[in-house]
Amino acid sequence: MQTRVLAGAISLTAMVGLTACGGDDSGGVGADGKIELTIGTFTEFGYEDLLKEYEQLNPDIRITHHKTGQGGPYHQQFFTKLAANSGLEDVVAIEEAHIPKVLDKPQLFHDLGEVGPSDVTPDRWLDWKIETATAKDGTWIGYGTDIGPLAMCYRKDLFEAAGLPSDPEAVKALFETWESYFAAGDQYVEATGKPWFDSASQVFNAMQNQLETGYFNEQDQLMMESNTAIRDNWKQVTAAVERGQSAKLVAFGPEWNSGFKQSAFATKTCPSWMLGIIEEQAGPEHAGHWAVTDAFPGGGGNWGGSFLAVPKQSQHPEEAAKLAAWLTAPEQQIKAFQHTGNFPSQVDALDSPELLGTTNEYFGGVNIGELYVAQANKVAEAQYKGPGDGEIQENATSPALQAVEQGKSPEEGWQQAVDTATRIAG
Structure with missing residues (x-):
């Protein structure tokens, strides 16, 4: 699941040489003889009822669920506990932006190919999902949870008021390319005087995830300045900001949340997990106002998704791996x-009639299962993300884009992003 990522960089270099001993509070056996497992997640994984179901199916297991509201605080605590070699849960969720930092220290995690159920094999998942959670030494660190195939959400009623087409098929021409998307934004701003999208960083991050090479190459060299596509995306987004297209909201903050209810923007880059957020924040009064289309500028991509891993701190690694599986x-x-709208990453799930037949009444009865399966199939491979990728997104590009939204020039903002990214990359 995609969320706000790490708020403060936690160095893992101190972990080299740590022994793989169990943590004091990662689970044990209760007085009643039940094996006690803990699991740590953030935001909404949709596990509350599932964990109760698992306990019913496995009466010798008792599960404690530690859930953090946002991904930033969760991952900050996670890396602190990982560095201290103490305090982690038996099963831990790791968001895709942070998995590269974990892959750099495979000795601190169990290889799921060794401790996991023998019938749970990598071919159950999309190939690129498995590759994302496999360390360079071959250690299989994470079972894939969801993925975030990209579509575009928009307000039908606001489009109609601005004289723009509003039917999901009719709007596809507006969302064919980023150029056409920003051109439509100019039309909307001119007609209404209101913002087109929520946040420059939300648009930029979607564009960034479409690139063949992102912030790092596979040799973990920072590509911020040498990858001209990153700078080109920056120029497009910041130019749109200067033309009044951004609502200038900080994603996942209070004003961003209330912005859905207050009709503060007309479009939203929409990985599958965003549907639940929109419905929750916009509220029942906007049911049917929001729509989603499988058109996405540049053809689509993936943004988000997580993994479940078993750290060496776990006292019950096989039972933990069984739960994660x-x-x-x-x-x-x-x-x-x-x-919750978290889109499956397993091949059999993507072929399931139950998934393919799933509709969403809040978004006008659209078949979201079929729509997002089609978007997922457009992703050939995951973009390589080096250690520090998530920190660059959270601590370099997003604050710099916010600075541009608050009046800093695009050139000054770019230099701020480059300087911060360089410090993070070390």
Whole structure:
């Protein structure tokens, strides 16, 4: 699941040489003889009912769920506990932007190919999902939970008021390319005097995830300045900001949340997990106002998704791996999707008639299962993300784009982003 990422950089270099001993509070055996497992997640994974179901299916297991409201604080605590070699849960969720930092220290995690159920094999997942969670030494660190295939959400009623087409098929021409998207934004701003999108960083991050090479190459060299496509995306987004297209909201903050209810913007880059957020924040009064289309500038991409891993701190690694395997099985992935919008990453789930037939009444009865499966199939491979990728997004580009939204020039903002990214990359 995609969320706000790490708020403060936690160095993992101090972990080299740490022994893989169990943590004091990662679970044990209760007085009643039950094996006690803990699991740590952030935002909404849709696991509350599933964990109760697992306990019913496995009466010798008792599960404690530690859930953090946002991904930033969660990952900050996670890396602190990982560095201290103490305090982590038996099963930990790791968001895709932070998995590269974990892959750099495979000795601190169990290889799921060794401790996991023998019938749970990599071919259950999309190839690129498996590659994202496999360390360079071959250690399989994470079972894939969801993915974030990209579509575009928009307000039908606001489009109609601005004289723009509003039907999901008719709007596809507006969202064919980033050039056409920003051109439509100019039309909307001229007609209404109101913003077109929520946040420059939300648009930029979607564009960034479409690039063949991102912030790092596979040799973990920073590509911020040498990859001209990053700078080109920056120029497009900041130019749109200067033309009044951004609502200048900080994603996942209070004003951003209330912006959905207050009709503060007309379009939203929309990975599948965003649907639940929109419905929750916009509220019932906007049911049917929001729509989603499978058109996305540049053809689509993936933004978000997480993994479940078993740290060496766990006192019950095989039982923990069994729980993680069950939670990420096709049946449970579909249940989580129906509850939160987190889109499945297992091949059998993507082929399931139950998933393909899933509709969403809040978004006008659209078949979201079929729509997002089509978007997922457009992703050939995941972009390589080096250590520090998530920190650059959170601590370099997003603050710099916010600075541009508050009046700093695009050139000054770019230099701020480059300087911060360089410090993070070390």
